[in-house]
Amino acid sequence: MNREPSLRHPLLERLAEARRVTDELFDIVKPDHLYDRPIAERHRIVFYIGHLEAFDRNLFDQRLFDLPNSNAAYDQLFAFGIDPVDGGLPTDQPADWPTLDQVREYCDRVRADIDGKFDPIQLVANPVSPGESPAQLLEVAIEHRLMHAETLAYMLHQLPIDWKIPPADALSERTSDRAIAQETVHVPAGVATLGLARESGVFGWDNEFDAVRVEVPDFEIDRFMVTNGDYLRFIDAGGYWHRDFWSDEDWAWKEEARIAHPAFWIPGKTGWKLRTMFDEIDLPLDWPVYVSYAEAHAYARWAGKALPTEAQWQRAASSAPHVAEGNFDFRRWDPSSVQAHPENTSAFGVEGQFGNGWEWTSTKFGPLNGFEAFPFYLGYSANFYDDKHFVIKGGSPRTAACILRPSFRNWFQGHYQYVYAGFRCVSV
Template sequence: MQSLAEIRKELSEARARMDQIFSLFTQETLYERPIPERHRVIFYVGHVEAFDWNQICRWTLGQSSFHSTFDTLFEAGIDPEVGSQQADTPSDWPSMTEVRRYNLKAREAVDRALEEAPEPIVRMAIEHRWMHAETTAYILHHAPRAGKKQPSGSQATEGRSPQHRFIDIPQGRVTLGRREGFGWDNEFGEHQVDVPAFAMSQYKVTNQQYRQFVEEGGAIPPFWVKRDEQWWLKTMFDEIPLPNHWPVYVSLIDARAYADWAGLSLPTEAQFHRAAYGKLAGSEQVYPWGQASPNGVQGNFNFQHWDPVSVTAYSQGNSAFGISQLVGNGWEWTITPFRPFEGFQPYATYPGYSSRFFDDDHFIVKGGSPTTASSLLRRSFRNWFRQGYPHAHVGFRCVRNT
């Protein structure tokens, strides 16, 4: 159980991070759509506050709405098929002044309600806000350079080059899911899975490795640009010569194509868990590096950097088997479709959080990106995207099944 002071502190930190990210968009860009399939940025400005108000004050504590139109307008995001386009225009959305007025009232109401609100609902609101900090960060990445402001301390660095190799992972049993404590609905249903021996690449696939695939006809990653026969990378706030040793970010479709081209495979969710949290003997670890909290910084997450770093960085965060960066520096695709565990029960106040994505198009990603909050790095946390979704900070590594 967290104290009320601890809850208020974490909520304040999450709010401050979201406020910072929104401040990096120019006023004009707030009404644009950097990712065609998603809402305009203005939706997210109102969404995080509407979510808190709806979940905590309206649906849990039964408080009367002070702006029912905005409660509904900003209630839920969208997840259309990749390549689709939305039909709304900037004029369809309320002014920033109106949205900020609504947000202020929502925050004040939530702050007054924290003493009586159930802790799991407040925890849900805080983690939802951290999720949207990450979503908004990669939307910011897709915004044109003229449409955003560069903060201080955001310069990218290349880092040490890797010596690529595969590491043998012995057979073992992994724990998927959880039984108790806070988690999202798809995390529950703890169970054991036996994983046969396999080998996994020590590092995520890098830009340098993927470039050879591109030169032989592979799909070009979304953040790459070719100019004057040289490859450049769109970083969060700039364009730089393609860093060879950073992880490449691609869709699952393209990651699978690379693995097929290389004569390899992508890991399952269970294989990821075995490599990340398993040991030669004894119980599984809480994090790849052991039991210690991620607040000590064992990787590129929690906004340590806006962009990736070399796949060789943060070696103190390696798993017990010596696999690098299984948490941080980019989510990692698995070939496990997003499905519920046995006994799945949706949250009463958020029944569609997971269930509407249980299909053959959404797949599990594990680990974390540079802008993933520490609280989302728990072993049971499951993220997911459509297999063709190319916009998020998701990379991959390969396995060799034995």
């Protein structure tokens, strides 16, 4: 077969590029630490090396084509991740996992088996499973991998700096002491469209369908994301430790876990430091603050405001050029100033809603009208319709460009601190 890369289908090119992104991400971890667990609620790093390939194999096998059954035990072992809910922590030990050579041999075999089944010129025309489009399944594999490229960055961020190997593109602006004059803009009453129309033919995940039009009353919203400087004023005023600004559930979590400050902040002798992926720097006041939903909610109450609903956030983003220049698509490892990309501005003057940091909304993650779970991934969304997860919108520096589409609905539970997510406030 002719496997000249230039002759491959664009989706196969995208799959190859997504593999490159995740391969390079694992390369920043020194090999001695690939069996560590940087976040207590998550799997060890080695699991994710096997998971990405096992997911693709389990997705494609018997749907696009028959794949050799070379290691059914590993197909199962690496099949499912962990969602950190209810305080349960995994108890496995490094010795419970296969060796790195065994995992990599499995991954190489799976990739070779998959690549050997795809026609180099066009996608397979007749999937084994009727009604499941090869293009749709490839989109799922690509975006699943790219989502992990981001969430793995959250995990690797928690590793000690000297356990990592900074790539050549790791350098970024080191510090900033600019304080942003936070201002609000008016968003007139109008319609927000959540999700995608099923008949549009555009790829989306199951929770993006079917499109819903929501009438949104007028409101005021912060022009910029809340910055580290803004949040520092909240901390200096004692609001972070003031019971009145926290819900009962959030305060109980904060007390039990002894949460004393945002996860990415480090107390220093001369002031706060920020832990970036590869360094500790003076707190940049004009970067967006990354916090949990609980911390964002407390700040909003202190400020006499609220977090936007998903519909308000979507309305505020009207006509924003979400794929213009910006801090996304793995261009940087760190945030940048909330004022860095004025070209990413909505019709109402709201800046920076796509890239530089996901944004919490007050909307609990749930189905849109007409929701139908993917038959090949039944639990992707439905397992999280539990009133414990909140919708986040936009994207971060480590979000792939294809995931920045306005209809994309991300979610995390409200007490998870490790997400590259910030927020902006609204008032009505």
